[in-house]
Amino acid sequence: MLGSVRGRLTLLTIALVLTAALAATLLIVDAYRSHRASTERQISETAGAMSLAIDGKAREVTGVLQVLALSPHLKAGDLAAFESQARRAVPHDDKWVVVADLDGQQLVNTLAKPGEPLPRMRLPADIDLRERETYVSDLLQGMVEKGRVIAFATLAEGPGGRPYILAIAMRPSAPNAVIAEQRLPPGWYGTLVDRKGVVIARNVEAERFEGVSASPDILERIRKSPEGVGDSVSLDGRETLVAHRRSPVTGWTFLVGVPRAEVSGSLSRSLIMTFVLCLALLALGALLTVWFARGVTRAVESLEGAAEAMGRGGAAPRLATGLRETDAVAEALHGASLKLKAREAELRQLNDTLEARVVERSRELEETTERLVQARKVEALGRLTGGVAHDFNNLLTAVIGNLDLLGKRIKDEALEKYVANARQAAQRGAKLTAQLLAFARRQRLEPEPLDVNAVIEGLRVLFDSALGGATRVRAELSPDPLWAMADRTQLELVVLNLAINARDAMPEGGEVLIETARERVSGPDPRLEAPAPGDYVRITVADTGSGMTPEVLARIWEPFFTTKPVGAGSGLGLPQVLGVVKQLGGGIRVDTAPGCGARFHVYLPVAAPAEKAHPEPVEAAPVDFAGLKVLLVDDDRDVRSATADLLRDLGSEPEEAVDAADALARLDAGAEPRLVIMDHAMPGLTGAEAAQRIRVSHPALPVLLISGYMDAEAVARTWAGPVLAKPFDKQQLAARIAAALQAAQTGGD
Numbered sequence: 001m002l003g004s005v006r007g008r009l010t011l012l013t014i015a016l017v018l019t020a021a022l023a024a025t026l027l028i029v030d031a032y033r034s035h036r037a038s039t040e041r042q043i044s045e046t047a048g049a050m051s052l053a054i055d056g057k058a059r060e061v062t063g064v065l066q067v068l069a070l071s072p073h074l075k076a077g078d079l080a081a082f083e084s085q086a087r088r089a090v091p092h093d094d095k096w097v098v099v100a101d102l103d104g105q106q107l108v109n110t111l112a113k114p115g116e117p118l119p120r121m122r123l124p125a126d127i128d129l130r131e132r133e134t135y136v137s138d139l140l141q142g143m144v145e146k147g148r149v150i151a152f153a154t155l156a157e158g159p160g161g162r163p164y165i166l167a168i169a170m171r172p173s174a175p176n177a178v179i180a181e182q183r184l185p186p187g188w189y190g191t192l193v194d195r196k197g198v199v200i201a202r203n204v205e206a207e208r209f210e211g212v213s214a215s216p217d218i219l220e221r222i223r224k225s226p227e228g229v230g231d232s233v234s235l236d237g238r239e240t241l242v243a244h245r246r247s248p249v250t251g252w253t254f255l256v257g258v259p260r261a262e263v264s265g266s267l268s269r270s271l272i273m274t275f276v277l278c279l280a281l282l283a284l285g286a287l288l289t290v291w292f293a294r295g296v297t298r299a300v301e302s303l304e305g306a307a308e309a310m311g312r313g314g315a316a317p318r319l320a321t322g323l324r325e326t327d328a329v330a331e332a333l334h335g336a337s338l339k340l341k342a343r344e345a346e347l348r349q350l351n352d353t354l355e356a357r358v359v360e361r362s363r364e365l366e367e368t369t370e371r372l373v374q375a376r377k378v379e380a381l382g383r384l385t386g387g388v389a390h391d392f393n394n395l396l397t398a399v400i401g402n403l404d405l406l407g408k409r410i411k412d413e414a415l416e417k418y419v420a421n422a423r424q425a426a427q428r429g430a431k432l433t434a435q436l437l438a439f440a441r442r443q444r445l446e447p448e449p450l451d452v453n454a455v456i457e458g459l460r461v462l463f464d465s466a467l468g469g470a471t472r473v474r475a476e477l478s479p480d481p482l483w484a485m486a487d488r489t490q491l492e493l494v495v496l497n498l499a500i501n502a503r504d505a506m507p508e509g510g511e512v513l514i515e516t517a518r519e520r521v522s523g524p525d526p527r528l529e530a531p532a533p534g535d536y537v538r539i540t541v542a543d544t545g546s547g548m549t550p551e552v553l554a555r556i557w558e559p560f561f562t563t564k565p566v567g568a569g570s571g572l573g574l575p576q577v578l579g580v581v582k583q584l585g586g587g588i589r590v591d592t593a594p595g596c597g598a599r600f601h602v603y604l605p606v607a608a609p610a611e612k613a614h615p616e617p618v619e620a621a622p623v624d625f626a627g628l629k630v631l632l633v634d635d636d637r638d639v640r641s642a643t644a645d646l647l648r649d650l651g652s653e654p655e656e657a658v659d660a661a662d663a664l665a666r667l668d669a670g671a672e673p674r675l676v677i678m679d680h681a682m683p684g685l686t687g688a689e690a691a692q693r694i695r696v697s698h699p700a701l702p703v704l705l706i707s708g709y710m711d712a713e714a715v716a717r718t719w720a721g722p723v724l725a726k727p728f729d730k731q732q733l734a735a736r737i738a739a740a741l742q743a744a745q746t747g748g749d
């Protein structure tokens with residue numbers, strides 16, 4: 001029950017109504033208390049006032065009594081004269097004057113008819129008479145008057161000092177008249193009782209209750225205290241609130257009573273009204289509760305419906321239930337359901353495209369892996385090729401050196417031919433190693449800003465002789481010079497290689513188009529040979545020949561891959577081209593399809609224009625080698641001795657050192673060569689490092705560094721001085737020595 005909206009509302013209503021009822025009851029009880037207190041005060045005051053009024057009348061009577069007591073007629077014993085005086089003084093017929101002797105024998109009674117014999121009075125037991133003092137009686141049985149009477153009495157002096165009892169008697173109607181004068185509010189009781197508590201006078205039903213004794217609780221209260229208020233029962237048997245006041249003058253007590261119903265009536269009426277009102281409120285509350293609860297329940301049920309709709313995957317509707325809170329919740333549900341639906345749709349779409357995306361990613365991954373494997377392969381191949389070529393080069397250096405020496409000594413013509421053949425073969429081997437090292441990107445390059453257009457123009461004569469009659473070369477060069485960073489000799493080789501491939505692709509002859517332009521490459525290209533994003537000078541070599549299948553295209557960069565007949569192609573052309581271009585910081589793109597020709601685009605990094613044309617290499621002045629002291633440093637014994645023999649053959653005097661440390665030690669020990677010739681690749685200190693030290697310790701001593709293809713790059717990075725590339729023959733050695741000595745003399749490198 002308490003779990004429902006109706007239950008809680010009912011509880012709330014009951015709690016509110018009960019609280020209100022409690023508050024009303026407390027207020028009513030408080031009002032009753034103050035009402036009763038004020039009634040008590042009122043009746044007490046009224047009792048006091050009544051008592052005072054009775055006292056006033058008593059004093060009047062006492063005054064008259066005292067005056068009559070002093071009457072000379074009485075003293076003289078002239079009772080007749082006294083009687084007429086008394087009749088004048090007390091004219092009222094409900095009051096009369098009595099004179100009696102101390103035995104009670106009446107002598108004068110103004111109530112009796114003249115001459116009527118007067119009875120003897122029975123004196124009350126408590127009578128206490130004194131001269132000049134008034135005794136007030138309780139209610140007495142009259143003697144002459146047959147009804148009840150009250151009397152005021154005193155002692156008076158008769159003839160010869162004889163004491164008489166002088167009294168004024170009266171019927172209870174006298175005090176009744178006094179009470180009536182006071183006009184008590186209707187319903188109130190006013191009762192005068194004597195010292196014994198017997199009723200003397202009463203404002204209502206005086207005759208009925210005259211002589212009746214007041215209730216014992218009232219008597220008890222009167223006895224205890226001269227005044228007070230309390231509950232009692234009236235003589236006619238009604239519940240009453242009674243106040244009493246005893247008069248010190250007469251000893252009588254005046255009682256004022258109010259029916260209790262009059263005091264508490266308002267209380268019970270208010271309580272009943274409150275009760276009825278509470279019942280009515282409860283009923284109204286119950287009705288309102290049912291009504292409100294039904295409204296709330298309906299709103300909540302609509303919410304439930306909305307939530308269920310949402311649960312089924314639909315949109316929760318907007319609601320107007322009349323309750324702000326539920327409408328807000330419905331709005332939130334509506335928003336949430338729309339979002340949910342959108343999210344679901346997204347998810348579904350994502351799910352649908354998932355497969356396609358997985359396939360796409362897998363393909364990308366495969367391609368990347370393929371490319372990576374390819375790159376590793378090329379790299380490994382490069383390392384292998386480079387290593388073999390390096391050692392091969394050392395051998396060739398020794399072979400060529402020795403053939404040179406042999407050639408000089410032989411005078412036999414037939415033998416000279418053998419030597420010439422051997423030297424030619426060795427030179428071919430050197431060319432092959434050069435190609436291999438180019439592919440391995442280990443070759444020594446001398447990049448400089450070159451106008452690519454000028455380089456191609458310079459190749460024209462060579463094209464004509466190299467390509468043969470059926471193939472024409474057409475150049476479409478950009479009108480402005482195009483400056484690129486490149487090595488002149490190697491660039492010429494690249495263009496020539498591509499042109500020869502183009503010729504080979506057109507056996508029937510045709511046109512080779514060479515085009516140059518500036519081009520910006522944007523966006524990354526994952527292909528190994530492609531250029532990185534940036535600004536380039538592009539050289540395109542295009543033919544209209546056989547073109548390539550994708551399978552061929554995929555392998556053209558592999559060394560020794562060729563489709564040409566044995567002996568016609570080595571398969572090293574394109575690998576060398578790519579090696580050079582990549583080493584220069586560029587890249588290559590190829591457009592081709594079978595039967596549609598091929599276009600090779602070579603990209604070279606853009607360079608700032610050279611400030612002046614490259615100075616023509618100055619012919620080195622002839623050097624006198626005779627007696628030239630040279631310190632020759634090489635860890636390879638064969639190469640060292642071959643080089644030493646060449647030097648000796650030139651006429652110089654070589655001193656051999658086995659490594660860099662040996663060379664430095666010899667210099668320190670006081671050796672004074674004109675020149676140091678030092679191999680670069682040596683265990684311990686490299687040639688370049690040793691050369692740097694020599695430059696510091698012997699600044700005037702020139703050093704010529706011999707570099708194999710393998711270390712061309714490392715040498716270029718660490719050594720700016722003269723270099724002799726392996727393999728070399730006697731002429732090349734002589735030329736480099738001359739250049740190194742001249743540079744040292746002119747102060748440059």
Ligand SMILES: Nc1ncnc2c1ncn2[C@@H]1O[C@H](COP(=O)(O)OP(=O)(O)OP(=O)(O)O)[C@@H](O)[C@H]1O
Binds near residue numbers: 501545552572575598
């Ligand atoms: N312009 C082209 N048109 C069609 N196929 C080409 C073209 N250029 C190269 N190829 C293909 O690429 C292969 C490899 O070329 P690459 O230059 O490396 O070696 P080669 O020309 O066969 O021999 P080499 O250049 O060493 O004499 C060629 O055998 C040929 O199949």
Ligand SMILES: [Mg+2]
Binds near residue numbers: 497500501569573574
């Ligand atoms: Mg080729």
